[in-house]
Amino acid sequence: MAKRAHEDPGLAAGVEDKEARREAKRLKKEKAANRAETAKNAIVGNGEKHDDAPENDTLSKEERRALKRAKKEAAKVASADDAAIATPTATENTDAANKAARKASKAAEKAAKKATKTDATDGIVSNGESSTVSRHAGAEYVEDAGLRSLPQSEIDTFIKDKRLAIEDTQGQQLRPIIDFKYLPLDDDQRKPFAGFKAPTPIQAACWPYLLAGRDLVGVAETGSGKTLAFGVPCLHHIAKLSKANRKSIKACIVTCVYGGVSKDEQRKLLNGTHVVVATPGRLNDFIQEGSIDLSSVQYVVLDEADRMLDTGFEQEVRKIISTTPATGRQTLMFTATWPPSVRELADTFMSKPVKVTIGDNASGELRANTRIVQEVEVMTEQQDKQPRLIQLLKQYQSGKNKQDRILVFCLYKKEATRIEEFIRRRGFNVAGIHGDLNQHKRTESLEAFKAGTVPILVATDVAARGLDIPAVKLVINVTFPLTVEDYVHRIGRTGRAGQDGKAITFFTDAEKGLAGALINVLKAAGQPVPEELMKYGTTVKKKGHDAYGAFYKDTTEMKKATKITFD
Numbered sequence: 001m002a003k004r005a006h007e008d009p010g011l012a013a014g015v016e017d018k019e020a021r022r023e024a025k026r027l028k029k030e031k032a033a034n035r036a037e038t039a040k041n042a043i044v045g046n047g048e049k050h051d052d053a054p055e056n057d058t059l060s061k062e063e064r065r066a067l068k069r070a071k072k073e074a075a076k077v078a079s080a081d082d083a084a085i086a087t088p089t090a091t092e093n094t095d096a097a098n099k100a101a102r103k104a105s106k107a108a109e110k111a112a113k114k115a116t117k118t119d120a121t122d123g124i125v126s127n128g129e130s131s132t133v134s135r136h137a138g139a140e141y142v143e144d145a146g147l148r149s150l151p152q153s154e155i156d157t158f159i160k161d162k163r164l165a166i167e168d169t170q171g172q173q174l175r176p177i178i179d180f181k182y183l184p185l186d187d188d189q190r191k192p193f194a195g196f197k198a199p200t201p202i203q204a205a206c207w208p209y210l211l212a213g214r215d216l217v218g219v220a221e222t223g224s225g226k227t228l229a230f231g232v233p234c235l236h237h238i239a240k241l242s243k244a245n246r247k248s249i250k251a252c253i254v255t256c257v258y259g260g261v262s263k264d265e266q267r268k269l270l271n272g273t274h275v276v277v278a279t280p281g282r283l284n285d286f287i288q289e290g291s292i293d294l295s296s297v298q299y300v301v302l303d304e305a306d307r308m309l310d311t312g313f314e315q316e317v318r319k320i321i322s323t324t325p326a327t328g329r330q331t332l333m334f335t336a337t338w339p340p341s342v343r344e345l346a347d348t349f350m351s352k353p354v355k356v357t358i359g360d361n362a363s364g365e366l367r368a369n370t371r372i373v374q375e376v377e378v379m380t381e382q383q384d385k386q387p388r389l390i391q392l393l394k395q396y397q398s399g400k401n402k403q404d405r406i407l408v409f410c411l412y413k414k415e416a417t418r419i420e421e422f423i424r425r426r427g428f429n430v431a432g433i434h435g436d437l438n439q440h441k442r443t444e445s446l447e448a449f450k451a452g453t454v455p456i457l458v459a460t461d462v463a464a465r466g467l468d469i470p471a472v473k474l475v476i477n478v479t480f481p482l483t484v485e486d487y488v489h490r491i492g493r494t495g496r497a498g499q500d501g502k503a504i505t506f507f508t509d510a511e512k513g514l515a516g517a518l519i520n521v522l523k524a525a526g527q528p529v530p531e532e533l534m535k536y537g538t539t540v541k542k543k544g545h546d547a548y549g550a551f552y553k554d555t556t557e558m559k560k561a562t563k564i565t566f567d
């Protein structure tokens with residue numbers, strides 16, 4: 001039974017020791033409070049603490065271990081305390097307890113010091129002010145002095161001219177990196193854009209937030225350079241890791257670009273890989289068979305994010321994300337189209353993301369690249385399509401344009417095969433890419449088209465998204481896709497990287513349900529709307545197709561956010 005100190009004078013020394021231990025504990029608590037204060041200072045603009053500035057997230061593995069040790073020691077001290085109370089003769093234990101208390105206190109102090117240091121280096125210096133956002137361990141962004149010293153008017157002009165909107169519920173304000181020279185990279189990391197003049201708007205706007213470790217949704221038209229927008233900070237992040245910490249997969253980029261490469265080949269490549277780029281299905285296959293481990297991943301990108309989150313892929317993506325760390329993970333979503341049906345779902349994977357939208361489109365309306373001239377030809381008869389297609393091919397591949405690349409989209413694999421054959425029989429040099437062809441054939445077709453040796457490629461929607469084929473002059477939609485989002489992606493294979501492009505679309509009664517949404521896309525891009533299309537009406541069906549409709553909720557945009565004005 002516990003004895004009180006005054007009942008036994010022999011306990012006096014023990015009481016003093018206890019006092020000392022209490023003092024040690026108090027000190028430790030104080031340090032923890034300081035540490036919490038440091039974390040609290042990891043705030044963004046509006047003074048709210050960032051949800052994800054948890055103590056442990058900012059610590060390295062080593063630091064976490066030290067903290068764990070410290071906690072253990074503290075627990076030992078606590079039990080030693082109890083023992084001292086419970087056993088009058090516990091004085092002989094107090095030396096050990098004192099030692100443990102000192103050790104625990106020291107370890108906690110060390111961890112706190114390290115943590116403070118980490119928090120400090122996670123800081124962001126922007127506009128001359130020093131503030132801290134410790135979203136992810138190691139995330140560090142110090143705004144370049146040159147960028148900081150630019151007159152605000154120059155930044156404002158850039159934002160206005162590029163029609164850039166940044167929404168951040170955290171109110172963090174970071175200047176867009178309007179010139180490559182303001183990127184904190186070494187020479188090696190500059191190679192991917194060595195030939196480019198300036199960052200594209202989506203790159204300029206996203207880079208600072210991504211380098212600062214923030215979660216982010218980036219919405220920008222097709223061909224606007226989104227790949228480097230997430231790729232550059234990804235590689236920078238990995239390059240910064242110590243060799244020991246770089247052993248496993250650190251970044252995972254999930255895309256829906258067509259797959260089909262042999263598993264064996266890919267499995268071999270996984271060894272020693274830092275970045276994995278994969279389709280959801282293949283990635284889950286590897287996770288299930290245990291050939292890939294994403295538990296050390298710190299950077300997750302959903303490219304073509306709307307597609308990744310729609311009914312076809314959502315569960316696959318959920319499974320993948322559940323195998324990555326829940327905290328300390330930076331999650332990014334990039335897309336050219338951002339239907340309301342997936343916005344709320346997207347939020348469930350991210351923590352207070354910044355939203356960057358290019359093109360006066362803060363609400364994320366469905367928008368096509370405005371450099372693409374869009375023509376819609378309404379046809380009453382399906383059989384009118386083939387002769388018209390040949391007419392167009394002749395027209396656009398004549399004289400000096402003989403080798404111009406033309407991408408012809410069909411809806412179904414069988415249709416694509418039929419159209420490819422039909423075009424070939426008419427004397428054109430053509431290749432095909434669709435799901436019925438084996439990977440070897442697909443790659444061969446794609447390479448020939450890219451190289452320009454085969455200037456016409458007939459494709460299904462496997463080639464609608466993500467494929468970057470330079471200098472496609474014309475996209476012809478022989479059959480309209482199942483959604484208007486897919487239409488925007490299909491035509492987005494032309495007009496890339498600042499070039500002009502053209503898209504000609506055959507539209508028949510069969511697609512009349514999509515007429516309203518198509519009219520909106522045409523109008524938003526300043527394109528003419530043919531009378532014959534208007535006759536189908538302008539109603540936009542919320543549930544155009546299962547792939548987008550099943551989870552449709554008539555939500556407004558993302559949660560209310562502060563629009564940054566950079567004043």
Ligand SMILES: Nc1ncnc2c1ncn2[C@@H]1O[C@H](COP(=O)(O)OP(=O)(O)OP(=O)(O)O)[C@@H](O)[C@H]1O
Pocket residue numbers: 193196197198199200203220221222223224225226227228335336465466467468470492496497
């Ligand atoms: N800063 C830049 N200046 C000029 N060209 C660039 C720049 N950044 C990227 N590009 C080029 O622009 C093209 C399109 O880029 P990318 O494929 O990243 O577009 P995207 O926005 O991801 O398109 P999509 O939505 O269709 O997938 C690529 O050929 C890329 O090399």
